[in-house]
Amino acid sequence: MSKGKDKEPSISLEDCLADFSKANEDVVREALSSNRDLRVFSDKVKKELTTAHREAVEGCIKNAEQLTDLYNQINSCDQVFERLEKTLIGFQNDLGTISDDMKRLQDQSVLIKQELENRQKVRNDLSQFVDDIVVPQTMIKVIMEGDVSDRTFLEQLHELQHKLHFVKAQEFKEARAVEDVQPVLESLKFKAIEKIREWILTKIYMFRKPLSNYQVPQHQLLKYRFFYEFLLANERNIAKEIQAEYVDTIGKMFFSYFKVYISRLFKLMMTDAASKDDLLGVEDTVKHTGLTGLFSSKPQVRNRATVFSLGSRQNLLTHDFISPLIVPHAAKESNQKFQFETLFRSIHLALVDHSSHEFLFVADFFLFSGQAAINFHSKVMSRAIDQLLKDLEQRIALNFDAISLYLCIRLCDKFRNLLIEREIPPMDEYWETICNQLWIRFDQVMKMHNDSVNALDVRKMQTPVDTRPHYIIRRYAELTCAFLVVSECSGKELGKKIEAILETSEDAMEQLLLRMSATLPQQKDRLVFLINNYDLILSIIDDRVVQDNRIHSIIHELNQKAIGEFVEATLSPHFSALFSFVTECEPLVNQGHAQMLSRYNDKLTQIVGSFNGTWKKSIDAVNAEIIKSFTNFKNGTNILQAAFSQLIQYVQRFTKIISHEAFHNNASRNEMVNIHHIMVEIKKYKPVY
Known part of the structure; x- marks a missing residue:
């Protein structure tokens, strides 16, 4: 037994502690607190285990049959599980084969899908082909x-x-x-x-x-x-036939339309239009009309106001430019009459409207674009345009109204711009032709006006020339102003052509004024005549024209020159001695000739004495003379101011001269009226105007 005990494995302290840590705490606590001998307790436990083992063996012996049956059942279950295992292994092998089959089927499915798509595509293409080619x-x-x-x-x-x-x-x-x-x-x-x-x-x-x-x-x-x-x-041949038939038919239609329209329209022209006798240099003549004139005590005078004045005719270039066309039969029923340029506007507005509509139609219907559309449109409108040029050339050749002709020239520019705004071919060749006709006729009419002015014999005029503005000059002023206003309304500058014509006309009128003024006996009256007429021209132009122009500048310079001469002529009778003294002595002062200046002492005494005694009366006489001479009070005021300004300048120059040492001993130099006193006196005459 001792040997057996010696063979029992020794239990280390760590193992005991480990087992102790796993033990139930309550049991351990109870064992420690009971103060029992553990060996006694261990023997007791062994006995209990032996007893439990014996009882278990006895129970097994008693239940041997049941255990045998359980064993057999367990063996049977093991066999069943073995067969199940074999079946599952077979399933596993079969599943590996199915995966390969599925991959193979997937590849076949892709092929079948591609074949289906190809067949559907062929079917669709074939179906579309059949639909496109079959004639229902x-x-x-x-x-x-x-x-x-x-x-x-x-x-x-x-x-x-x-x-x-x-x-x-x-x-x-x-x-x-x-x-x-x-x-x-x-x-x-x-x-x-x-x-x-x-x-x-x-x-x-x-x-x-x-x-x-x-x-x-x-x-x-x-x-x-x-x-x-x-x-x-x-079938392009038939398409060309359609084009040719359209051009022929529409061309004839427009040809007939404009031919009839022009004919009917010009029947509405004013009967009092300008004629070959309505020229700038033609005098107003008295004419008798029928029996009424024979027994009438008041002779009738030809009224040329509408020939030379613009009135409101420039509105044709602004808000009346695109007013409705003139309807001949409606105008005839209402007894309406029109001037040449109004008829001209209506004709060309119709041309522009029809041409615009026609171009858009041929470009749209005949599928033209670019230059091809322009060429075809020109074919359609060619006959009508040729007829227009022919008829208008005849009408223009009979037009003696320069204002009307110039308005028509500006209307051509407006219509050309209107076509450009509408993005329609502007028909440049037509406008150039018609403008050329108008310019030629305009130049001819203006030459007739200038020739009439140049040919006018001022000595045989029915109305004698006086200092007042002449009605022929008023005509010229109104006519020139009309051209300038029309140019402004058209939105363009005058241009070289019209400037050259206006300058020629101005030169003819200037020569006429000089010839007329030469018929007056007094130089002063001649100057008054020139100033009044120049002022008339400037007043008329200034009243309506805004832009600066060369004609106004030329007339203004001539007017200022005449005013200067008139002022000199008006002041000289009253202050000639003083003016002569200043004119003679001023160069001597500048050159320092004191000895020569001393010779003028006696003359200085006379001038101062005369001036002091008469200057007030002289100023009053100058004022009265200018009042009577000029019909335009504003013009008279300006001239009076110029006269007094010149007088003041002479007095200032005179005062400066007599302050020279050569006149130091002359007592009269201190007797000269103070210039400020003269200026105060002059200011009294300003309210008169």
Whole structure:
């Protein structure tokens, strides 16, 4: 036993502590607190375990049959699990084969899908091909029997055009199906061309009806613009025939329209229009009209006011520019009469409107663009334009109204700009031609005016010349002002042409004024005549013209020159001695000739004495003379101011001269009236005007 005990493994302290840490705390606590002998307790436990083992063995012996059955059942279960394991291993092997099958099926599915897509694509292409190439019965019936104006015909025509394009494209691919449908499509094409040609020509012939609104059939043609496009794509010869017929018909229509319109319009022209006798240099003559004139005590005088004055005629270039056209029969019923430029405006507004509408139509319907559209439009309008140029040339050649001619020139510029704003061909050649006619006639009329002025014999005039403004000068002023106002309203500068003409006219008028003034006996009256007439011209121009111009500058310089001479002539009778003294002595003072100046002491005494005694009366006389001389109070005020200013300047110069040492001993130098006293006296005359 001792040997056995010696063989028992020794338990280390760590193992005991580890077992102790795993023990139930309550049990350990109870064991420690009970103060029992552990060896006794250990023997007790061994006995209990032995007893429990014996009881277990006895229980097993008692239940040996049940245990045998349990063992057999366990063996049976082991066999079942073994077979299940084999089955699962078979399933596992089968699943590996299925994965390969699924991959193979997936590859087959992709192939089948691609084949399906290819077949569907072929089916769609083949279906589309069949739809594009097959000619349905509906199309045949509509094209062969349908009305061209019907919307269905237009739809089927679009479809036919598509099929024609498709068949033509398939011919290059050698598609055999084309041979089956091509004869049918060709027959339909020729039938459609025949019906379209007849329909379009019928619409074009509607333009030939008198008093018809040609824009109505044009609007119908635009709705079926594809008809012409079909002809252009399939039968160019017929398309060209349509173009030629349109040009011929519309050309004749516009030709007739403008020919009749001009004829009727000029019947409304004012009967009191300017004639060859209404010239600047022609005197107003008294004329008697019939029996009334024989027994009338008041002779009738030809009124040329409308020939030379502008009035409100410039409005034609502004807010009246695009006013409605003149309707001849309506104007005739209301007894309206018009001036040449108003008729000219109405004619060309009609031309611009019709030309604009026509260009837009031919570009839209005939599918033109760029230069081709411009050329075709020119063909359409050529006959009407030629007729306009011919008729207007005759009318312009009979126009003696210079204002009217110049207004028409400016109207041409306005109409050309209007076409450019509308993005329509501006017809430059036409405007250049008509402007050239107007300029030539304008130059001729102005030459007639200038010749009449140059040929006027001032010694044989019915009305004697006096110092007042002359009515011929008023005519010139009104006429010149009219040209300047028209230029301003047109928004353009005068230009070299009109400036040259106006300068020529001004030169003729200047020479006339000099000839007229020469008939007056007194030099002072001549100057008054020139100043009054120059002032009349400037006043009329200033009243209406805003922009600076050369004519105004020329007249202003002539006026200032005449005023200077008049002031000198007016002051000289009263202050000639003083003026002569200043004129003679001033150079001597500047040159320092004291000895020569001393010779003027006696003359200085006389001048101071005379001036002191008469200067007030002289100023009053100058004032009275200027009041009587000038009809324009404003002009008279300016001249009086110029006269007094010149007098003050002479007095100042005189005062400066007598302060020289050569006159130091002359007592009269201190007796000279103070210049400030003279200026105070002069200011009294300003309120008169």
